[in-house]
Amino acid sequence: MPAAAAPSPETSWTSINTIRVLAMDAVEAAQSGHPGTPMALAPAAYVLWSKHLRHAPRHPDWPDRDRFVLSCGHASMLLYSLLHLCGYDLPLDQLERFRQWGSATPGHPERGHTPGVEVTTGPLGQGVGNAVGMAMAERFLAERFNRPAHTIVDHRVWAFVSDGDLMEGVASEAASLAGHLRLGKLTLIYDNNHITIDGNTDLAFSEDVAARFRAYGWHVQQLEDGNDLEAIDAALAAAAGSDRPSLIVLRTHIADPAPSKHDTPEAHGAPLGADEVRRTKEILGWPPDETFYVPPAARNDMGRAVARGEEWVRRWEARRGVHREAFPDLAAELDRWLTGTLPDGWDGGFPSYGTEGGSLATRQASAAVLEVLSPALGNLVGGSADLAGSTGTKRPGEENFTADSAGPQVHWGIREHGMAACLNGMAAHGGLRPFGSTFLVFSDYMKPAMRLAALMKLPVIYVGTHDSIGVGEDGPTHQPVEHLAMLRAVPNLVLLRPADAAETVEAWKAALLLEDAPTVLALTRQKVPVLDRTRYGAASGVARGAYVLFDPPSPRAIVMASGSEVHIALAAAEELTAGGTATRVVSFPSWELFERQPKGYREDVLPRGLRARVAIEAAATLGWSRYTGDGGIVIGLDRFGASAPQEELYRQFDLSPARVMAAVREVLARSD
Numbered sequence: 001m002p003a004a005a006a007p008s009p010e011t012s013w014t015s016i017n018t019i020r021v022l023a024m025d026a027v028e029a030a031q032s033g034h035p036g037t038p039m040a041l042a043p044a045a046y047v048l049w050s051k052h053l054r055h056a057p058r059h060p061d062w063p064d065r066d067r068f069v070l071s072c073g074h075a076s077m078l079l080y081s082l083l084h085l086c087g088y089d090l091p092l093d094q095l096e097r098f099r100q101w102g103s104a105t106p107g108h109p110e111r112g113h114t115p116g117v118e119v120t121t122g123p124l125g126q127g128v129g130n131a132v133g134m135a136m137a138e139r140f141l142a143e144r145f146n147r148p149a150h151t152i153v154d155h156r157v158w159a160f161v162s163d164g165d166l167m168e169g170v171a172s173e174a175a176s177l178a179g180h181l182r183l184g185k186l187t188l189i190y191d192n193n194h195i196t197i198d199g200n201t202d203l204a205f206s207e208d209v210a211a212r213f214r215a216y217g218w219h220v221q222q223l224e225d226g227n228d229l230e231a232i233d234a235a236l237a238a239a240a241g242s243d244r245p246s247l248i249v250l251r252t253h254i255a256d257p258a259p260s261k262h263d264t265p266e267a268h269g270a271p272l273g274a275d276e277v278r279r280t281k282e283i284l285g286w287p288p289d290e291t292f293y294v295p296p297a298a299r300n301d302m303g304r305a306v307a308r309g310e311e312w313v314r315r316w317e318a319r320r321g322v323h324r325e326a327f328p329d330l331a332a333e334l335d336r337w338l339t340g341t342l343p344d345g346w347d348g349g350f351p352s353y354g355t356e357g358g359s360l361a362t363r364q365a366s367a368a369v370l371e372v373l374s375p376a377l378g379n380l381v382g383g384s385a386d387l388a389g390s391t392g393t394k395r396p397g398e399e400n401f402t403a404d405s406a407g408p409q410v411h412w413g414i415r416e417h418g419m420a421a422c423l424n425g426m427a428a429h430g431g432l433r434p435f436g437s438t439f440l441v442f443s444d445y446m447k448p449a450m451r452l453a454a455l456m457k458l459p460v461i462y463v464g465t466h467d468s469i470g471v472g473e474d475g476p477t478h479q480p481v482e483h484l485a486m487l488r489a490v491p492n493l494v495l496l497r498p499a500d501a502a503e504t505v506e507a508w509k510a511a512l513l514l515e516d517a518p519t520v521l522a523l524t525r526q527k528v529p530v531l532d533r534t535r536y537g538a539a540s541g542v543a544r545g546a547y548v549l550f551d552p553p554s555p556r557a558i559v560m561a562s563g564s565e566v567h568i569a570l571a572a573a574e575e576l577t578a579g580g581t582a583t584r585v586v587s588f589p590s591w592e593l594f595e596r597q598p599k600g601y602r603e604d605v606l607p608r609g610l611r612a613r614v615a616i617e618a619a620a621t622l623g624w625s626r627y628t629g630d631g632g633i634v635i636g637l638d639r640f641g642a643s644a645p646q647e648e649l650y651r652q653f654d655l656s657p658a659r660v661m662a663a664v665r666e667v668l669a670r671s672d
């Protein structure tokens with residue numbers, strides 16, 4: 001990098017104070033938001049963004065940029081001020097419209113909404129996991145694509161975290177894993193301000209955070225003065241030089257230098273008030289009555305990020321050109337990974353099921369799919385939270401991700417919260433197809449991150465096995481009941497519950513083709529019959545969410561079901577049909593994919609005129625009436641399961657063909 005003259009301390013402080021004032025003014029204008037934390041973190045942010053963070057404001061998607069995560073998303077005005085001043089496509093009028101409808105400056109940072117925002121943050125703790133996932137992604141890509149004298153993946157991950165972030169359990173899980181994996185390119189800057197919403201941290205947080213992180217295997221530094229630019233600079237450099245993940249515990253004072261609100265919880269989440277803002281501006285030597293004032297010196301100083309970024313990108317492009325010439329196949333593969341493109345023939349080698357009969361748990365079919373898919377893709381990075389064998393995600397052919405070498409097989413440990421948050425970081429980083437697995441019932445432990453994946457439109461794949469009372473003897477703690485309804489309620493989350501081995505193959509395909517939504521594959525522990533596809537509808541219908549599986553002429557009723565209950569529906573419909581009551585079966589693996597189909601298709605599967613409808617699923621009935629209509633019957637399980645062999649449970653809860661047949665007769669009688 002050409003050595004630009006370092007800004008004078010005076011200029012640096014002008015820039016820092018500009019960040020502070022913009023945060024105060026934006027919150028004041030919105031009469032809503034969080035001014036204190038951006039003000040206190042402005043010095044550290046300035047040093048990081050102007051001296052350490054490698055970024056390119058005109059190329060916010062430059063693959064080799066450093067990643068910055070503002071885990072304490074409530075401090076969003078800090079990020080917006082930085083982005084604006086550094087020359088990202090975020091004009092000042094957007095800061096003036098902070099938190100307003102349609103502005104690029106929402107209350108908390110949202111990925112895909114504001115250029116330069118890497119991840120959506122706000123739910124505390126999640127950003128720590130995201131940062132860990134990003135550092136894992138960087139290491140994985142670096143090991144795949146760098147060659148001696150050809151370094152094309154080499155970037156760091158920096159995150160600001162608050163007291164709340166470090167109190168949340170998800171951060172502990174992720175930090176523990178990061179220490180274990182020795183993710184040296186990760187640095188957390190902890191805003192140790194002793195303040196949370198309810199008051200001083202004395203209320204609830206007295207552990208020695210530095211000692212805790214040391215125990216995780218982190219490199220830890222403690223700084224007593226959040227305004228000591230030189231010390232911060234040196235600490236960031238030392239963090240970057242460590243081969244372990246780094247924590248910088250930085251003592252700050254919320255709302256510094258507001259004369260009466262600094263160090264108070266009031267400065268966390270409310271405007272400082274016109275008088276306090278005025279007095280703060282006077283202290284800073286700012287024109288007290290002007291709002292959103294950006295001194296030219298600050299604009300010039302921070303605006304240097306543009307030219308610096310252009311130069312970094314230019315050099316990287318040059319290195320890539322040389323790398324491409326030396327290793328054309330490798331370079332093409334990197335292109336493919338970075339653009340999220342599936343390789344030619346990716347779906348060619350899957351096992352095919354459908355004529356041989358027999359039975360197979362869908363988790364086993366999924367394991368067979370993974371065995372083929374994993375080497376074909378190369379970037380399917382993930383694993384399970386200590387249930388690799390049970391969830392069929394062992395992938396015996398793949399290397400482990402360890403502290404020494406980044407294979408695609410991740411052992412997350414028993415850390416579902418952390419796993420899910422890391423998966424979001426990996427997906428947001430780009431280049432990988434991340435997946436995680438556990439028992440479906442423990443989606444409860446992943447839900448906060450799953451929701452954020454859906455909100456961020458990240459194509460994370462969750463493999464959730466043991467998807468019903470079919471779990472059997474382990475009992476109600478391990479038997480999901482309400483989870484399907486819970487997951488279906490999350491906007492932009494796709495749930496797929498395949499009925500047999502062939503549907504499982506198709507479900508994996510559908511998941512991989514989704515680029516803008518996370519997918520849950522809900523799979524059985526127990527064996528289910530492999531349907532004879534010469535007799536029934538083709539499993540390719542899975543891609544459409546629901547399809548006609550069994551269709552006698554002139555059906556009088558429809559039975560719909562997902563997963564293991566499709567077989568119960570089928571047995572009932574065949575017997576009814578043989579007895580003269582022609583009954584159609586709709587296999588319904590995914591409501592969300594069905595809702596994406598054109599109206600005509602949906603009408604073909606569930607014709608308006610065919611109102612006699614029954615649904616069966618070994619789960620909470622909540623929601624199925626949207627397809628059965630008021631006149632229909634939904635058979636399910638609106639209670640917890642129990643510990644017993646699974647056949648016995650299906651018997652006790654009467655999830656049986658006889659019950660379906662009775663229900664069909666009842667709905668037909670109603671409509672007669």
Ligand SMILES: Cc1ncc(C[n+]2csc(CCOP(=O)(O)OP(=O)(O)O)c2C)c(N)n1
Binds near residue numbers: 197
């Ligand atoms: C999971 C979660 N719980 C609660 C909140 C609401 N909340 C926002 S900030 C905050 C705590 C503020 O304290 P701290 O994290 O230290 O941030 P500071 O005020 O110091 O910036 C809380 C409880 C949240 N955003 N996320």
Ligand SMILES: [Mg+2]
Binds near residue numbers: 163164192194195196
């Ligand atoms: Mg705090």
